[in-house]
Amino acid sequence: MHPDKLEFGTYSKAFITDVPADLNSQEAMQFKQTIRRFPDEAIYIYSFKENRMLYADGWEELLGYRDDEITMMTIVNITAPEYAPFSNELNDKALMFLHNKTTNLEQYSFTIELKKIHKDGTHVPLISKVGVFASENGQVTTIIGHSQKNESINLGNVMRYAAYGPEKNEFEEELNKHLFRHYAISEKEKEALSLVAQGYSFKEIAARFGVSQSAIEKRIIPMYRRFDVKSLTHLISFAFANHILP
Template sequence: MQSSENFGDYSKTFITDVPTDLESETAIFYARTLPRFPDEAIYIYSFKEHRMIYAGGWEEILGYKDNEINMLAIVNMSAPEFAPFSHELNDKALQFIHQKSKDLEKYSFSIELKKIHKDGTAVPIFARVGVYSSENGKITAIIGRFQVNRSLIFGKVMRYAAYGPEKEKFEEELNKILFSYLAISNKEREALELVAKGYSFKEIARDLKVSHSAIEKRIIPLYKRFNVKSLTHLVSFAYDNSILP
């Protein structure tokens, strides 16, 4: 496996450690117009300007002032046990979206992880990152929303989801590339939850309005990924590792 120093190499070629200028017209505009929920921090990073153009809520969430938080710091503040997977997910998601040229603003992904507060403590975060703007089929800015969620229970398995016009392809690509990690996507977890309730693959396919083979593609690869030998063992593993409630 790669050393942690090499993770995120693709993403890091596009980001810098330049923070936002809170007195700029752009930052002031977003501060006034962009809704932010309690226990949430937001950033907008511009690929055109190679800098953060807006940041809000970071001192309350992770201890960094809004005018000092930067994109490189955000990428590198994941807790050690989450960092390799988080960096790889950032890389592969950005690579996938860079191959697209239409409806870019509809693409995003989410991940549940721990980020390290400036004081060294771990903070449970639900993060969602998506395309904020584009021009001529190219991404110009991304937006990230980091929500503190104290109810998250972490096991050994990373949890993530993909969204967008080609959601199935997006998630399948991430699943294929991230197969070596103990990770599970939203769609896989959705199907597994129904398996745990005793539904057959045929019943699950009907309930989720997909094909029988689509359900097999969500469940069967989990055997090898989690090193389990049966469906019962898989469900037991899911409960033991907080994949299922």
């Protein structure tokens, strides 16, 4: 099923399958030669047109699943329970945003920090990046995912994510709007909060980013309600306590 058939607001299981990649195919072997994989990283390429994995590499080393058995459904289902609702909704809302775009689709991606459950039952901290790999006639047809183990991540109760692309600000703002009810923070919000914690005023931060002071206020002030804090000092303390800031 193509993403435009997805009933957004329910998770994307509506169009993912349990079909693994045929790693002996000419297409998969070509991917093997052209796509670089870093240490402690696993990669997948998934086709919405064919409803299956086209390629997988590195999954046995990362999460214990052979590359010829890992599927998109498995990758979704092994998200640690505390991260699953947010991760699922982030995927949905990102696809919804991209559904309304028709150009430069391959330049869009997003990242999320989370934990996946290894085949042996242990939890593995990851930084996962999902991007558009290919499109046809202004529609996303194939996505690529990179998941890299990062033991240095200090994951607290707050989900951390970032959006990238030609309209990055619009992309991230759209995600923020839909994901507000979650304990989550975007990279843009984190950047602004980090400068606040260093003692910069909203006006100084605005000048640094080349935006208006009200734009910075709109990044910071909504976090009061989201994280149930009463002041800027309280927000900064909360950020350090939950490993949002180093």
